[in-house]
Amino acid sequence: MVARSHAAEVAAYGTVRVSVRPRRGGLAPWQQRRAEDMLRAGVVGGVRLAEVARRCHLSLSQFGRTFKKTTGLTPHRWLVKLRLERAQDLMLWTTLPLAEIALDCGFSEQSHFTRTFTRLVGTSPGEWRRQRRR
Structure with a gap:
């Protein structure tokens, strides 16, 4: 066969x-x-x-x-994820201060951005940026 x-x-x-x-x-x-x-x-x-x-x-x-x-993801979580991805791009490709990045990405202030970023990414935005810019 x-x-x-x-x-x-x-x-x-x-x-x-x-x-x-x-x-x-x-x-x-x-x-x-x-x-x-x-x-x-x-x-x-x-x-x-x-x-x-x-x-x-x-x-x-x-x-x-x-x-x-x-x-x-809930719509809110999806939006926060999008904001954090945008912030990560800005941290990698620009020298903008974190406070400006926070506002550019829709966070009310740098402290809100830092709390959210640290909770979801596992490290602070400043530390995340330093680790990737070496």
Whole structure:
């Protein structure tokens, strides 16, 4: 008996239907793009989650649940993660003072930035910057 390749079997027996099912209970791809774009645009100045939810045609509570199901993070955590990634880029590629970086990334003040960064990254922003600039 001769073994057939998958391609040969498809050719011999017809087409294979592949169905891609969206994740149940999560945001539709267009909703995820819209929400992430709006959150990115408001990273510094802020964006109201109620407005993002409205633009995704969801209630605020529905939006929070489905956003977390889709991304693995609440909208607030996702936004904080984005702010910290932006801060890390600025710390690596600029000589801006940490206080300015904090404000540029949407934190209310340097102490808030330092507390959040230390809690989530595991080291202070100043130490993180020194370790990577050697």
